[in-house]
Amino acid sequence: MGQQAINGIFLGRIYALFAVGYTLVFGVLDIINLAHQAIFMLGAFCALVLVGELHLSIAVAFPIAVLFSGALGILLDRIAFRPLRGRAYSNMSGLISSIAVATLFEAIALQFFGPDTSRFPFGTFPERPLRLGGAVVSTLQLCIVAISVVLMVVLTYLLRRTRLGRQIRAVAESPRAARILGIDVDRVIAASFFISSALGGAAGVLFALAFNSLSPDIGRSVELKGLAVIILGGMGSVPGAVIAGFAIGLIEVFTVAKLGSSYRDAVSFAVLFLVLLIRPRGLLGRVALREA
Amino acid sequence: MLLALDGVERAFGGVRAVDCTSFAVREGEIHGLIGPNGAGKTTLLNLISGLLRPSSGSIKLADRRIDSLAPHQIAALGVSRTYQNIRLFPALRALENVLVGEHLVRRAPLWKRLFFLPGARAEEQAARTRALTLLERVGMRERAGARAQYLSYGEQRRVEIARALASNPRLLLLDEPTAGMNAAEVTSVAALIRQVAKEGHSVLLVEHNVRLVMDVCEQITVLNFGKVIADGAPQAIAQDPAVIAAYLGNED
Amino acid sequence: MSTLGDLFLTYQSVISFVGIDALLALSVYATLCCGQLSLANAGFMAIGAYAAALLTLHTKLPFAAVLLASALAPAVFAVPLGLPVLRLRGIFLAIATIGFGEVVRLALVNWDYTNGALGLVAIPQRAQLWTIYLVLVIALFLFSRLRGSKIGYALESIREDETAARTMGINTTLAKLSMFVFGAALAGVAGGLEAHFTFMVAPSGYGFSRVVDMLVYAVVGGVATYLGPPVGAAFMTLLPEVLRGLGESVGLAPGPLRLFVSGAILLAVVLFLPNGIISLPLLFAAVRMRRERG
Numbered sequence: 001m002g003q004q005a006i007n008g009i010f011l012g013r014i015y016a017l018f019a020v021g022y023t024l025v026f027g028v029l030d031i032i033n034l035a036h037q038a039i040f041m042l043g044a045f046c047a048l049v050l051v052g053e054l055h056l057s058i059a060v061a062f063p064i065a066v067l068f069s070g071a072l073g074i075l076l077d078r079i080a081f082r083p084l085r086g087r088a089y090s091n092m093s094g095l096i097s098s099i100a101v102a103t104l105f106e107a108i109a110l111q112f113f114g115p116d117t118s119r120f121p122f123g124t125f126p127e128r129p130l131r132l133g134g135a136v137v138s139t140l141q142l143c144i145v146a147i148s149v150v151l152m153v154v155l156t157y158l159l160r161r162t163r164l165g166r167q168i169r170a171v172a173e174s175p176r177a178a179r180i181l182g183i184d185v186d187r188v189i190a191a192s193f194f195i196s197s198a199l200g201g202a203a204g205v206l207f208a209l210a211f212n213s214l215s216p217d218i219g220r221s222v223e224l225k226g227l228a229v230i231i232l233g234g235m236g237s238v239p240g241a242v243i244a245g246f247a248i249g250l251i252e253v254f255t256v257a258k259l260g261s262s263y264r265d266a267v268s269f270a271v272l273f274l275v276l277l278i279r280p281r282g283l284l285g286r287v288a289l290r291e292a
Numbered sequence: 293m294l295l296a297l298d299g300v301e302r303a304f305g306g307v308r309a310v311d312c313t314s315f316a317v318r319e320g321e322i323h324g325l326i327g328p329n330g331a332g333k334t335t336l337l338n339l340i341s342g343l344l345r346p347s348s349g350s351i352k353l354a355d356r357r358i359d360s361l362a363p364h365q366i367a368a369l370g371v372s373r374t375y376q377n378i379r380l381f382p383a384l385r386a387l388e389n390v391l392v393g394e395h396l397v398r399r400a401p402l403w404k405r406l407f408f409l410p411g412a413r414a415e416e417q418a419a420r421t422r423a424l425t426l427l428e429r430v431g432m433r434e435r436a437g438a439r440a441q442y443l444s445y446g447e448q449r450r451v452e453i454a455r456a457l458a459s460n461p462r463l464l465l466l467d468e469p470t471a472g473m474n475a476a477e478v479t480s481v482a483a484l485i486r487q488v489a490k491e492g493h494s495v496l497l498v499e500h501n502v503r504l505v506m507d508v509c510e511q512i513t514v515l516n517f518g519k520v521i522a523d524g525a526p527q528a529i530a531q532d533p534a535v536i537a538a539y540l541g542n543e544d
Numbered sequence: 545m546s547t548l549g550d551l552f553l554t555y556q557s558v559i560s561f562v563g564i565d566a567l568l569a570l571s572v573y574a575t576l577c578c579g580q581l582s583l584a585n586a587g588f589m590a591i592g593a594y595a596a597a598l599l600t601l602h603t604k605l606p607f608a609a610v611l612l613a614s615a616l617a618p619a620v621f622a623v624p625l626g627l628p629v630l631r632l633r634g635i636f637l638a639i640a641t642i643g644f645g646e647v648v649r650l651a652l653v654n655w656d657y658t659n660g661a662l663g664l665v666a667i668p669q670r671a672q673l674w675t676i677y678l679v680l681v682i683a684l685f686l687f688s689r690l691r692g693s694k695i696g697y698a699l700e701s702i703r704e705d706e707t708a709a710r711t712m713g714i715n716t717t718l719a720k721l722s723m724f725v726f727g728a729a730l731a732g733v734a735g736g737l738e739a740h741f742t743f744m745v746a747p748s749g750y751g752f753s754r755v756v757d758m759l760v761y762a763v764v765g766g767v768a769t770y771l772g773p774p775v776g777a778a779f780m781t782l783l784p785e786v787l788r789g790l791g792e793s794v795g796l797a798p799g800p801l802r803l804f805v806s807g808a809i810l811l812a813v814v815l816f817l818p819n820g821i822i823s824l825p826l827l828f829a830a831v832r833m834r835r836e837r838g
Binding site: 341342343362363364366367368372373375379380381382383384388391392393395396398400402405406416419455459 | 690
């Protein structure tokens, strides 16, 4: 039982990390960024290339991959979202625009890495199982938890204590008001994309390490799971995404244990439906519709 | 009484936007609803048209309770409205906007169109003619083919009135129909309102233009902070100390 | 002579797929035209496809009846799904419908009666080019009659401003549900046609990427009128065929190239041609008019 809980926590961490990026962009732009999963995937491949081709250690490759992902996020904003600002129906256009860029990213990944599964070279991460209580935990899992906790803490600090964080929250509240207050909304949005994509890329590297498999379509399965997480947590709420990530990770693991693995993915969607029907704003989401 | 509000309340969070409000509108009456900004006038219109539910109290249309009905049901009972922020259908032409307004009075089942029955064509012609006539009444016939988003502010307001009249309503709710209009336009709207009332429609007119309201309305209800502070004929209202205090007091 | 026959067969196949994709694009348009972004149609397509396949494999029903069933089966699911889900605002509706699609796919993957992930094979080819295009023409006819009708205007008004539409006496819930069900039926019949054209059905063909494709066809074609989505479907389906030859000569693998070009076209349309390909003639006309005015 405890073992399941540990696996659930660990899986949940990755979902949470992925979902936080999703929800950050939604909070600021009112758009679901469907290219997030593609950056998740490219971040993982970046780390793979750095470790596999350039023989860097994972400890060096990880931050580089994270920064690379952040940069991709800024690029994404520049080409797919910024030109649409101020247009009517911008939510739907933004959604489709993000689908377009996701497709481009996937095509690039397919071209360079092929459709088959790639793996990190053996020895990328020293595997050392530890006993914790009655459960077995690998150093990799501990590391993943530790890294994601650090990233969350940094993000929370950033949002609550720094000027940029305040500006992000202001724009999320009302871009028009933020502009009147003199905030450079475009710059804030770009920064949000950087942070969101960096986290997404981090989640991607951790995911690829955890399961030791990488292919251009790993983003797809996590993408839909991520939607369930942000719906449960509440769109636009970072703490909500964290809690919900855990919840879904745990629910999944327990479902597999009790009902078998074929129900694993279905249960996330069951949760998604229930939340949307009963309490669409999720655990911690905002009630009011955003002002323009 | 065509429209009767009794003890209607509506709160948002802790704020009572409408606080125990009661008044009535008679058949064929032009009834004004005035008050300083934020007094709750638009909220009342939203309550009457069914976009909001009152937290307590009742709203009756010809002795029938409507406060728990859906907006389209209330519209079907003969209530039509315009909006403070103008809610025309932007991509639709002026004529098409008014056609949509005719929705409730049109009998146009789709299957007739599917089989190209002549009755369908005739009905469509009749609907278009009615719409053009309405646009003529508000002086917008020449602009019938223009898309609503390209019309000027005053033009949009006029089309919105035409659209609201298209369903031949018993009760017409007008939310600041003359905002942003010049004096000539206001005069023509006033004339239109009088004409409309003479044809048997009742009008509930929310306005900031107090002169217009005094001029056109037979009864006026004055709101402040969601409460009715005066209710009566224009001359009485003009001299009511509470009304004067409310308006002067809010001019700080 | 046989190569010519082969050539025709190849093109016939592509043109048939264009017809099916056009139906799918229209199925998404059905809800888009009243302002709802519903991404459930891959799930409805699957239901229609499987229903049709099962009927053909286990009964002696004529093909017309099978196709009718492939339209009705998803419609039956669409009603109880649509009622709660269409109340949700924009993005939540999109996500809920994505969820539905995934649930259908997962259910099929786990359903042993239909061989789970392997699906059903050896479905006789009962759908010809003309059957597909007959259904497409009927669908286009229905849309053409809808446009300019009282209901058609009501749907447009819902797209523009649902609240205002409600206060005009339009039962927006009923209208949206009707189009949701209509879209489901279209997707279902497209699924039924495809199943009898490609000889097989399998859950992998009805995943999230399938409904994204449908949305792309509609958007690239243009969603202002019902003619846009079929044009978009034709364009996006024919393009990879055209590119295949080009790509091979340049040495790029066809898969990534096709994907890249799809993405690039989609992005270009969203950024520069927001009303879709179908608005190109209007654009040219406007440019010419401006030039004539000098």
